[in-house]
Amino acid sequence: MPRVRKGEQKAYYSLSSIGARFNAAIKRAGIRRRNPYHTRHTFACWLLSAGANPSFIASQMGHENAQMVYEVYGAWIEELNGEQVLMLNDKLAL
Template sequence: MFQPSKGGLWINEPSVTIRHFKSALKALNIRERRQYDTRHTYATMCLMPGMNPAFIANQLGHSVEMLLSTYAKWISSSSDWRELEKLPPRVELVQNWPKYDERA
């Protein structure tokens, strides 16, 4: 969450990181939450606009399957219909396709 300066040691004292995190939330006028909750927010915010699930999974240290089974169930919006727009508008007929009785 709070990366040390180059060559510095990670702060592994929960009371210190929690205090800084709470101060950051207050300064940004964000209601109090656990640091862990920000993972869910990040994953959901990345999934909603359609970011690459492989990238998001890598960011969170998950497999794509784990990411989708955990977070995708929370994604349901009108943007889901955009997936259908990726289909071609119509399927072209194949020229000279044999009739059913000629394929046998």
């Protein structure tokens, strides 16, 4: 249903309506205020924590190559080293 604002019918989806819906969802979720751009960082960190390939993450985020992922999220990658060793030992049956 189209929105009505100040007596004038507005498009249902506009930049302001999407932002307002995003802000309302953040508030309902009870999480710290952030703008939609910040969710890119959350997305990258979650994928890294799940063990996704940095090149895949870079392509999903629209980057030309994985260099940005390594530069910005390198600390996350290093934190996963212990898990990577366990995974490799399991796969190689060592």
